[in-house]
Amino acid sequence: MIRKLFPFIGGVKVASEKQAAAYAISAPELPDKLILPLHQHIGSPSEPVVEPGQRVLKGEKIARATDYVSVPLHAPTSGTIIAITDSSVAHPSGMQDQCIILEPDGEDQWYPLQSHAEDFHQLDPSALRNLIRNAGIVGLGGAGFPSSVKLNPGPDANIDTLIINASECEPYITCDDRVMQERPDDVIQGTIILKHAVSAEQCVIALEDNKPEAAQALELAIQEAGVSDITVVRVPTIYPAGGEKQLIHTITGRIVPSHGLPAQVGVICQNVGTTVAIYRAIQFGEPLISRIISVTGDVEQQSNMEVLVGTPVSHVIKQSKTTTSELRRVIMGGPMMGFAIHDLDVPVVKTTNCVLCDAGKNPNLPLKPAAMPCIRCGACADVCPVKLMPQQLYWYSRAEEFDITREYHIFDCIECGCCDYVCPSQIPLVQYYRYAKSEIWAREEENRKSDIARERHEFRQFRMDREKAEKAQRHKQKRAALKAQQGEEKPDADKEAKRAAILAAMERAKEKKSHSGVQPKNTENLTEEQKQQIKEADARRIARQQAEREKGK
Amino acid sequence: MLNAVIALGCLAGFFGIILGFAAIRFKVEGDPLVEQIDKLLPQTQCGQCGYPGCRPYATAIANNEAEINQCPPGGDTTIAELADLLDREIIPLNPENGEIKQKVLAVINEEDCIGCTLCIQACPVDAILGAAKQMHTVIEAECTGCELCLPPCPVDCIDLIPVAVTINNWKWPSPARQAAFVTEQAKKLQAGQIVEQSK
Numbered sequence: 001m002i003r004k005l006f007p008f009i010g011g012v013k014v015a016s017e018k019q020a021a022a023y024a025i026s027a028p029e030l031p032d033k034l035i036l037p038l039h040q041h042i043g044s045p046s047e048p049v050v051e052p053g054q055r056v057l058k059g060e061k062i063a064r065a066t067d068y069v070s071v072p073l074h075a076p077t078s079g080t081i082i083a084i085t086d087s088s089v090a091h092p093s094g095m096q097d098q099c100i101i102l103e104p105d106g107e108d109q110w111y112p113l114q115s116h117a118e119d120f121h122q123l124d125p126s127a128l129r130n131l132i133r134n135a136g137i138v139g140l141g142g143a144g145f146p147s148s149v150k151l152n153p154g155p156d157a158n159i160d161t162l163i164i165n166a167s168e169c170e171p172y173i174t175c176d177d178r179v180m181q182e183r184p185d186d187v188i189q190g191t192i193i194l195k196h197a198v199s200a201e202q203c204v205i206a207l208e209d210n211k212p213e214a215a216q217a218l219e220l221a222i223q224e225a226g227v228s229d230i231t232v233v234r235v236p237t238i239y240p241a242g243g244e245k246q247l248i249h250t251i252t253g254r255i256v257p258s259h260g261l262p263a264q265v266g267v268i269c270q271n272v273g274t275t276v277a278i279y280r281a282i283q284f285g286e287p288l289i290s291r292i293i294s295v296t297g298d299v300e301q302q303s304n305m306e307v308l309v310g311t312p313v314s315h316v317i318k319q320s321k322t323t324t325s326e327l328r329r330v331i332m333g334g335p336m337m338g339f340a341i342h343d344l345d346v347p348v349v350k351t352t353n354c355v356l357c358d359a360g361k362n363p364n365l366p367l368k369p370a371a372m373p374c375i376r377c378g379a380c381a382d383v384c385p386v387k388l389m390p391q392q393l394y395w396y397s398r399a400e401e402f403d404i405t406r407e408y409h410i411f412d413c414i415e416c417g418c419c420d421y422v423c424p425s426q427i428p429l430v431q432y433y434r435y436a437k438s439e440i441w442a443r444e445e446e447n448r449k450s451d452i453a454r455e456r457h458e459f460r461q462f463r464m465d466r467e468k469a470e471k472a473q474r475h476k477q478k479r480a481a482l483k484a485q486q487g488e489e490k491p492d493a494d495k496e497a498k499r500a501a502i503l504a505a506m507e508r509a510k511e512k513k514s515h516s517g518v519q520p521k522n523t524e525n526l527t528e529e530q531k532q533q534i535k536e537a538d539a540r541r542i543a544r545q546q547a548e549r550e551k552g553k
Numbered sequence: 554m555l556n557a558v559i560a561l562g563c564l565a566g567f568f569g570i571i572l573g574f575a576a577i578r579f580k581v582e583g584d585p586l587v588e589q590i591d592k593l594l595p596q597t598q599c600g601q602c603g604y605p606g607c608r609p610y611a612t613a614i615a616n617n618e619a620e621i622n623q624c625p626p627g628g629d630t631t632i633a634e635l636a637d638l639l640d641r642e643i644i645p646l647n648p649e650n651g652e653i654k655q656k657v658l659a660v661i662n663e664e665d666c667i668g669c670t671l672c673i674q675a676c677p678v679d680a681i682l683g684a685a686k687q688m689h690t691v692i693e694a695e696c697t698g699c700e701l702c703l704p705p706c707p708v709d710c711i712d713l714i715p716v717a718v719t720i721n722n723w724k725w726p727s728p729a730r731q732a733a734f735v736t737e738q739a740k741k742l743q744a745g746q747i748v749e750q751s752k
Contacts, residue, residue, distance in 0.1 A: 039720075093723040371732060398729050431728045438724040445722075450596035453697045456678040457598045457606060 003233055006253035008246045010385040011238040012418045014171050014336070015364045016210060020296040021174040025182055025304045028319040034076055034102040034310030035347035036062070037089045041138040042145045043069030048100055054081050057111035059287050061134075062100055071136045071146045074287040075111075076308035079104040090313075090332045090349060094342030102310065113285030120193055120282050125151070128197045128282070135281035136288045136350075141165060141242070141271035142333065144351035147278065150270070151197050153263030162200035163251055164191055166207035166214070166272040167235055167242035170334030171364070173354040175292040176272050178304040180207070180214035184221035187272055190279030191230055198268050202229055204251055205272070208241055209234040239336065240416040244269050246385050258412050273353075293352055295320045298327065298359035307348050314344040316355055328367070331356040335365055336417040372425035380419035380429060386412050390419040394429050397436035402443070405436045413437075586615045593634045597626040598677035599699035601651045606677065620644070625651035626698075657698040657713040659691050665710035672702035672711060 039045035046063035056062055056075040063073035082103050086096040116123065116131060123131075133148035153159055164187070168176040180187055187205070195203050205218055218232045235241050235250050245256045247269065254265040262269050270278075273292065280286045290308045293316070295301075300321040307316060313332070317324055324330075324344055331338040332346075334354055348355070358365050380390035388409055396404045410433055419429045526534070590611035597607070602623035604610040613619035614635070621635040622644045629646070636643045646653060661672070661681070668686040680696045683689030691702075691711075702711050716722075 089720070091720055091723075092725070093720060095718075095720040095723060097720045371728070398727075400727075428728045431725060434725040435727045442722070442724055446595070449697075450594075452695070453596040453598065453678050454591070454607070456680070456695060457596065458608075460677065460679050461606075 003231070003251075005233075005235060005250055007236055007238075008249045008385050009387060010383050010418065011240060011246070012383050012421050013237075014239045014421065016237070017171040017296075017335075017362070017364055018174050018177070018210075020172070020294045020302040020304055021177050021211075023178075023303050025178050025292055025306050028305050028307055028311070028316060030077065030104050030106060030108075030308075031311050031315040032103070033082065033312075034079075034104065034308060035087050035089075035312060035345075036073060036076070036100045036102060036310040037087075037347065037349055038063055038073065038098045038100065039089075040073070040144060040309070040349040040351060041071050042143060043067055043071075043149075045098070046070060046073050048084050050081050050084075050100065052081050052083050055079070055105075056081060056102070057109050059113060059289060060111040061287075062102075065133065069146055069149055071133060071138055071148075072287075073100070074136055074289050075102060076289040076310055077102070077104045078107050078109040088343040088346050090341055090346045090352065092339040099347070115283060115285045117283045121196065125197050125199065128193070132197075132278055132281060135277070135286070137274060137277050137281060138288070138350050139271055140273035140277060140291055140350065140353070142337070142351055142353060144349075147270065147274055151194070151268065153198070153261070153268060157263040158266055159198045159263060159268050160201045160266045161252060161268075162191070162195055162198055162203045163247060163267060163269045164194075164203070164205040164272050164275055165242055165244065165247055165269050166205055166211075167247055168211075169208060169237070169239045169242040170336050170338075170354075171239075172294065172296050172356055173334050174294045174296070175304050175353055177211050177214050179273060179276055179292055180211070181217050183276060184214075184217040185225070186276045186279050187218060188221045188225050188227065188230065189283065190275035190277075192225075192227060193278055193282050194268075194270055194275060195229070200268065202231070204231055204233050206233045206235050206247055206251055207272075208237040210237045239418065240385055240414070243385060243414050243416060245414070258409060288350060291348070291350060291352070293348060294354045295357070296354065297331075297357040297365065298322075298361045299357050309350055310347045312345045312347055313341065313355055316348060317344065317357060320357075322357060326359050327357050328360050329358045331358060336421065337415060368428060369426050371427045374425055374427060377424060379422045379424065383418040383422050385416060385418060386414060388413055390429055393436070394427065394432050397432040400439070402436055402440050405433075406440065410436055410440075584612075584615060587611050589638060590614050590635065593627075593631055593638060594624060595626045595631060595697075597697040597699040599626060599697070599701060601625050603650065614639070620647065622647045623650045625653055626656075628653040656716045657700075658693060658696050658716055659698065659700070659702055660712050660714050661689050661691055662710040662712060663688050663690065665708050667708055667710075669707060671705035671707065675701045675705045677701060 038048065044065075044067035047066050048063045050056060050062045055078070057078045058075060060075045061072050062075050062081070065072050080103050082101045084098065084100050087099040087101065088094070089097045089099065091097070120128060129148040129151050132151065133146065137147045138144045139147060139150065166176055166180060168174070191203055191205065207215055207218075215232050215234060222230050222232070233251060235247070240246055241250065244262060248254060248256055248262055248265065248267050252265070252267060254267065256262050256265055277288050277291075281288070288309070290306050292304055292306050295303045295305060295316055299317070303320050305316065305319065313330060314324060317327075317330070329340040330344060332341050332352055332355060333339065335356060338354065338356060356365075374391065374394065376391060378391065384390055392408050393405055393410055393413070396402070396408065397410075413433050415430050415433065417430050420427075423429060587608070591608050594607040594611060600606065602610045602619065604613055604619070610619060610623065614621060621639065621641060622632050624631050625646060632646065633643055635641070666683075666688050668683060668688060670683065670685050670689070672689060673681045673683055677699060678695055678697055680692045681689055681702065682692055698713065698716075700713060703713070
């Protein structure tokens with residue numbers, strides 16, 4: 001059955017330069033050390049769970065996911081963690097980022113793995129997504145979006161089509177092509193797992209019509225596996241046929257809305273390399289610790305290698321028998337969307353699909369000459385696969401009118417580089433758009449920060465007013481309380497009591513006075529005997545007094 | 554004559570009631586212009602504009618008491634945005650208010666801090682953490698770099714460090730500016746003003 005296709009408007013025919021496609025996947029030697037950046041994916045960086053000096057096994061988790069949009073990182077081989085430090089990473093800025101440095105011990109000893117080959121049919125999609133997440137799998141096509149997040153379209157989405165993106169449209173890159181030729185069964189098994197994970201009705205493996213061997217291999221594998229709902233679709237070879245939104249349009253005729261996701265039009269798209277990684281994670285429990293890259297361009301030995309994540313690019317180039325001093329630049333990724341790396345010791349990461357060496361021998365890989373003025377030819381608008389107006393975007397980005405670039409939908413630009421490729425004035429258009437985008441992001445970040453600052457300042461003001469009011473209130477209360485106390489003492493009752501006390505005291509004093517020359521009180525109610533005793537005592541005293549008086553005389 | 558007066562009077566009364574109702578029903582809380590201006594200001598709360606914070610400055614602009622060029626942290630961008638909002642001319646920053654500087658963060662040298670809490674009281678966004686006779690520290694994420702904590706510090710233990718460019722906040726450079734820089738360097742090289750550095 002010939003499927004109706006809906007080719008997208010725009011795109012360019014570029015020289016395919018897929019020289020490496022003829023070379024089988026090889027494995028390079030183990031490098032001396034592996035540099036494992038903690039931020040190899042879109043989302044929050046992962047967090048180390050190992051200490052320097054610790055020995056780890058192959059496939060052991062060495063960093064954990066920190067967020068929903070984040071994945072863990074695993075040791076690509078057994079060895080010792082030497083350090084957790086800043087190191088150069090593959091980034092257009094040439095800056096450093098936090099990496100775990102692992103020294104392999106050469107034993108390649110596996111951490112115990114748990115296979116789900118038998119029971120994945122019984123697992124519900126969320127459990128399957130968790131397995132994929134825990135295996136650290138991200139999109140291997142280049143963007144590095146965590147696959148588990150992409151496979152979770154939400155409860156409302158109704159997914160009818162799963163597209164396996166095998167349209168490796170950028171020149172030079174051949175890793176997916178080789179995977180399909182050499183491991184077609186893995187691709188099909190992975191597709192079956194994915195189909196179960198998203199409950200799609202139909203499944204399409206889309207590859208460009210310049211890869212007939214891969215298509216045949218896949219069709220054979222489908223026959224052998226005996227599945228009926230997976231079809232291989234050949235799409236026209238035009239760059240960027242492998243762009244997600246472009247491919248969805250080509251296959252289904254549906255247009256993913258601006259700022260929207262494929263799930264909104266009932267489609268989920270996964271890269272073919274990712275599909276194989278998911279198959280390995282479910283079948284053998286293997287986390288994502290290696291990937292296949294093309295080492296091509298001006299190298300002695302064209303190759304597709306299965307390299308461990310973290311392998312330095314210099315090691316990979318050495319494996320292809322090329323001296324780095326001859327190269328004028330090394331591009332990570334393809335010639336259209338890749339970027340030149342500043343340091344050859346940067347590691348291959350999960351999203352690296354190609355190491356493109358440029359010694360200036362290939363006329364299809366020129367250095368960009370100095371830009372000439374725009375002549376408003378409009379060639380860029382003709383090739384834009386997103387139907388933007390590259391020329392207007394260029395002028396407004398250049399003039400730093402970023403608000404207007406947003407009105408011209410700069411964030412729908414996929415940075416495919418078609419406009420750049422056709423521009424007769426050699427203007428680095430994509431770089432202008434990236435500049436505008438990063439400026440807009442920076443401003444948004446600043447706005448977010450200033451909103452926080454405003455909130456905090458207003459709260460501080462509120463707090464200080466409240467404290468002031470509370471203080472005033474406290475003073476008022478205290479004053480009132482004091483007043484109340486003084487007021488209570490004043491009333492007559494109190495004074496009267498005092499006066500009464502004084503009067504009573506005076507009375508007592510008077511009485512005392514009137515009784516002066518006093519008679520002892522215990523002289524009343526005496527018995528006769530006592531009276532007699534007193535009399536005797538008195539008589540004795542008088543007698544003694546008289547005697548003393550006489551003596552004194 | 555009388556009919557006309559009565560008719561117009563009735564109409565006036567009717568519309569008066571509608572307007573009166575609308576004024577209550579659709580009452581806008583606060584001054585929307587002040588809000589809009591305040592939203593454009595950088596919220597450093599530094600007071601370099603001569604007002605005690607961004608909102609008072611926004612109020613002053615809205616009341617035509619202040620010019621739009623008194624905010625050094627906002628710089629040219631803020632002036633352009635304010636000019637756009639208020640339909641005024643873009644004017645250069647008033648040098649009396651200060652100069653445009655690189656964004657900075659306050660950092661307390663914790664060895665020298667004596668725990669006097671004076672900076673805590675000065676910070677307009679509560680970005681300094683500490684207590685009396687305890688070491689203070691700046692919460693990096695909240696610091697606006699307003700410099701208000703510098704003058705009260707009795708031991709001068711607060712430094713301003715420029716916000717570092719990291720891989721996370723790195724921005725793509727403008728190709729136009731890069732090209733202009735290269736041409737300028739080439740011109741200087743030709744004129745013999747600089748000597749080419751050997752690689």
